[in-house]
Structures are given as structure tokens and as C-alpha cells.
Amino acid sequence: MFERFTRDARTAVERAQDVARRLGADHIGAEHVLLGAVAADDTVARRALDRAGVDVAALEQAVRTLPSDALDADALAGLGIDLDAVREQVEATFGPGALDDPTGAGRSPRGHIPFDAHAKKLLEVSLREAIRFKHRRIDTGHLLLAAARLETTPAGRALTQLGLDRPSVEDAVVATWASTPV
Amino acid sequence: MSAELLTAAAGDDPAEGLRAVRSLRVLADRLEALHVERARRLGWPWQHIADALGVTRQAVHKKYGKRYP
Numbered sequence: 001m002f003e004r005f006t007r008d009a010r011t012a013v014e015r016a017q018d019v020a021r022r023l024g025a026d027h028i029g030a031e032h033v034l035l036g037a038v039a040a041d042d043t044v045a046r047r048a049l050d051r052a053g054v055d056v057a058a059l060e061q062a063v064r065t066l067p068s069d070a071l072d073a074d075a076l077a078g079l080g081i082d083l084d085a086v087r088e089q090v091e092a093t094f095g096p097g098a099l100d101d102p103t104g105a106g107r108s109p110r111g112h113i114p115f116d117a118h119a120k121k122l123l124e125v126s127l128r129e130a131i132r133f134k135h136r137r138i139d140t141g142h143l144l145l146a147a148a149r150l151e152t153t154p155a156g157r158a159l160t161q162l163g164l165d166r167p168s169v170e171d172a173v174v175a176t177w178a179s180t181p182v
Numbered sequence: 183m184s185a186e187l188l189t190a191a192a193g194d195d196p197a198e199g200l201r202a203v204r205s206l207r208v209l210a211d212r213l214e215a216l217h218v219e220r221a222r223r224l225g226w227p228w229q230h231i232a233d234a235l236g237v238t239r240q241a242v243h244k245k246y247g248k249r250y251p
Contacts, residue, residue, distance in 0.1 A: 071205065071208055071209060071212070072201065072204070072205040072208070075198075075201045075202045075204070075205040076202075076205045076206070076209065078198065078202055079202050079205070079206065081206075081209075083209075086209070090213070090216065093216075093220075094216050094220070098216055099212055099213075099216070
């Protein structure tokens with residue numbers, strides 16, 4: 001499906017991998033694709049975000065503070081479980097970093113990170129958004145629209161947290177397209 | 183199960199309780215993956231791993247078969 005992606009959108013998807021790695025994720029999620037789409041300041045998604053009055057740093061912060069599958073030391077402490085003690089015991093058997101990097105304890109730090117179901121769904125919905133607007137190419141604006149549409153994914157939840165609902169995102173993206181044709 | 187665990191798991195704030203449950207699940211999943219991988223490396227058949235985990239051989243193979251063949 002990537003043949004219909006503009007260069008920006010392809011770059012966004014590539015950046016999603018770097019974002020996921022930077023945030024310590026073992027999958028590329030919808031939220032990483034979203035951050036990839038707004039990473040460069042000349043993408044449609046980034047300009048739409050600016051237009052909606054939302055800062056990229058705020059978006060990344062919103063993504064970081066979403067409940068995630070990272071080990072939550074505080075929540076575990078609330079249960080009387082000392083995560084450090086568990087980690088120490090696990091590392092004694094499985095080696096340093098084993099508990100925090102279950103995908104292979106750092107064995108393939110440069111390895112390919114797979115897309116999760118939400119990220120795949122986001123790419124699929126971006127294609128549908130392009131069809132809805134009768135656009136032949138998929139750019140980062142369509143990725144942003146898809147993120148806003150998928151309200152229950154981490155990407156959609158991060159946007160909602162910043163007060164960006166689907167109509168306001170659509171207004172911003174459409175206005176951005178209007179100022180520079182796709 | 184410690185008294186604290188009972189308190190949090192049965193606490194009156196659903197958000198706290200659910201967050202605690204989620205953390206436990208993440209921790210359990212990670213420990214399971216580590217132990218399954220090690221068991222496979224030590225030559226355990228899927229059936230033994232499944233028995234130890236109290237699940238079916240199909241379930242454990244479906245979850246880990248690709249990762250730790």
C-alpha cells in the first residue's frame with residue numbers, strides 16, 4: 001500500500017520506528033506513527049497541528065503519559081511488589097536488562113520493530129481518508145486524520161487529551177491542504 | 183498475597199485497582215516470556231511448558247511458537 005504514500009508520509013512511517021525506539025517501545029504503535037508524521041516541521045500533519053495551536057512537544061508529552069505497557073513501579077509498589085527486587089532476581093537468571101527488554105535483552109538493538117495492530121489500522125484508515133477526499137496520494141495529513149478518527153488508540157487518545165477532536169483536526173488538515181495543494 | 187496487595191486489588195478507587203491489575207499482567211507476561219524462552223532453549227517440549235503454565239499446548243505454541251521455535 002506504500003506506493004500511494006507521498007515521500008513525506010513514507011518518511012513519517014520510517015521516523016515512527018525511531019520514535020518507538022526512543023520511547024522504549026517494542027512495537028511501533030499508532031502513537032509513534034502520529035509522532036513520526038509531525039516530526040518534520042514542513043509536513044502537512046505538522047502544519048495542521050500548528051494551525052490547531054498544539055505544540056509537538058505537548059503531543060509527545062501526551063503520548064509519554066498515556067498508560068502504557070511499560071512496567072509501572074508505582075502501581076506495583078502499591079501492591080507491595082518491589083519492582084527493583086524482582087528485576088534483580090530476574091537479571092540474576094536471565095542477564096542484565098532481561099525484564100525491561102523482553103524481546104531479547106538487547107540482542108538486536110538495531111533490529112526491525114514490528115507495527116502493532118493499531119498502527120496497521122491507522123495506515124489502513126489513512127488510505128480510506130484519502131479515498132474519502134478523492135486524493136490519489138496519502139500524505140501526513142491523512143495519517144493525522146486517521147489518528148483522530150481512531151479515538152480509542154493511543155494516538156487518538158493523545159490528540160483527545162490535547163483537546164483535539166476529529167472535527168477540529170479535520171478543519172486544520174483541510175485548511176492546511178487548501179494553503180498548499182496536495 | 184500481602185495485605186497491601188489485597189488493599190490495592192480490592193481498593194475503592196477503580197482507577198488505582200485497574201492500574202495495579204494491568205501492571206501485574208505486564209509483569210506476569212514478561213516473566214512468562216522469559217521462562218518460556220529459557221525452557222525451550224533447555225529443550226522442553228511445548229507440552230511440558232503448557233502443563234507447567236496450566237494452559238493447553240496449542241495456546242502456548244500459538245503465543246510463543248514463532249518467537250522461540
